[in-house]
Amino acid sequence: MDISHIFDDLNDAQREAVAAPPSPLLILAGAGSGKTRVLTSRIAYLVEAHGVSPLSIMAVTFTNKASREMRSRIEDMLGLPMGGMWIGTFHGLAHRLLRFHYQEANLPQTFQILDSDDQLRMVKRSLKELALDEAYWPPKQLQWYINGHKEEGRRPANVPVENDPQQKTMLAVYSHYEDLCQRFGLIDFSELLLRAFELLKNNQVLRERYQERFQHVLVDEFQDTNSIQYGWLRLLVQKSHCLFAVGDDDQSIYGWRGAKVENILQFEKDFPDTKVVRLEQNYRSTTNILNAANAVIENNTTRLGKNLWTAGEQGEPVKLYTAYNEQDEATFIIGQIQAWVEQGGLRSETAILYRSNAQSRTFEERLLNVGMPYKVYGGLRFFERAEIKDALAYLRLCDSNDNDPSFERVVNTPTRGIGNKTIDIIREYARQNQLSMWEASNRLIASTQLTSRAQTALATFINLIQEIRSQIVDQDLFQQIEIMLDLSQLIEHFKKEKGEKGEARVENLQELVTAARGYEIDETEDDLAPLSSFLAHASLEAGEGQAEEWEDCVQLMSLHTAKGLEFPLVFLTGLEEGLFPHQRSLEEGSGRLEEERRLCYVGMTRAMKQLWLTHAESRRLYGSEKYTSASRFLSEIPDEMVQAVRVKPKTSYVAPVRKHSAWVDDQSAHESGVAVGMNVSHPKFGEGTVVNLEGHGEYARIQVNFSDVGSKWLVLAYANLTQL
DNA sequence: GTTGTGCGCTTTTTT
């Protein structure tokens, strides 16, 4: 078979990785070095050149988006559907495994997935049942504690017990939480992974079956795996040893949530015959951008060592803008984007990146002001919205009566006279008799322990759920949802909510029906009822943030969100000590600063053509105004690699002495006598401030930020400006 | 059962 199409566009290192003989492979792939391409090419190569069946390949990613992309790219390359191939996220594949072997995993067939919200509720419930005060035992912290242990593979019995009462209490909560989940067949995200791991670890028959089935296992973003994920992979490839791991230690930015870069080092120890391939040629950024990014990341001590290079052009210098405050920062950036657009660029080619989401606000206000379309990534996603969760809770309750988080969610939504008092009684009764709240309610209704009002209300609710369940059998998925919305009166409930908020909620509910209409059940899930499949899907995939139409708009997102993406024009903002690197990271120590630096590296390497670094000298954050000093990351870039642009204050503001004097006004003197920071007047555009200068003589161009019309590039010779 | 008031917190995010 002709397999040249797989290799045609690959460089030597990429080819080496793709065509390596079967063995453990560790691909250290720098930013923009084509790692996804290598991963997909490897699969295509295995199938076409070695005749490996897609059925014996597993490819694991972290996000649903990445796994979808991978699947479609492989299908494009091979020209055939890859239905039988296990491509998915760690959680998705673990879920599949547990569904197939629910008995061996000691789960009910109807086990349900708890998302982090549900999990938090369960933690709170555990606290309550143990009579612990939430004020002393913050539920969030307990949730973090529980997940932390699970991610390290520790069950309550394996948590080292010291004679510390605080530790003991936390452990008791973990233990109780686990009992509750087990009793009602509820599985949180980390449990999904831990169960799947234990399933293979403890069940020799299954383990060997899967070890034989999966001759090749491939992982993307290996540096982001946590202990249990890596352990699971190791079990799977114990026989074949064919683990193909692609990762970049310099882009490890999820240590705070349990990711272990050390897994990269451990890999070579666990598999002594590992072949390591480095992908160091970058196809994304200009030399200038790459050099600056390399200069920053070099300051990290714990690196495997790798130096990205590019055969591409030198490009524009990396530029630095020092703003007075966050408002000025936003104004300046938007001026630059306007200039970019005027020169024929697309808004969607530009990205404003920030360390923390709170920073997006200023940018949004300014963008709204000038009427420039933008899209903010992050924030609440579709399946996380309250109204959607309510609707899903109804469905879940119909699907599985013992789902307590769902029960609590909708028992009084819309309000039907079941107040906290009644719910407390149900909860307490359930706890004492080891029942689900559904069961407890049924018994309470039959007893005389409730007021007659509560008794009636509760019975109405139970009947409602049963009514919905009986009406939705044998209906299409979307009709099931419509029936549920109708009988539960959720739509009416949200219609009453005043303002746009209510409208938006109703729209979202309608959108849910649409989503259900278009929902296609995965063929590996044909053992599941469509509704169950849809519900699992909703738990495992929270959906897009905003389901907006595709418009040409400026992209706003956090640095974490930007990982894996690229943009011709990037603004890396808020480069200030305390904000980036973040104060919390500075305080926590132990490698957190290096992680911040990697984050900076990730941000810088998103840029293809032009990278702007910005910081403000004063910033309003958490209500108060603070003077800030420039981020240490800025001083790590040699001066000659950065071109500083600085606007002089309009008023009598005196700039503080800068640490890096070379940044100040190095552009200010121009042969024409015009200087950055000068206030000028234009016959048509009015008054403004010079923010940038380039070129010489008659080609000299000048960028002016006009107070009325925003930022404009003008040819100096024709601009007809007067100095103010 | 809804509506108001005060308090406390405030990084990053996927599943």
Place this chain on the structure above:
DNA sequence: AGCGCACAAC
């Protein structure tokens, strides 16, 4: 500052 949450008052 602004938001979410918990508890208190209507």
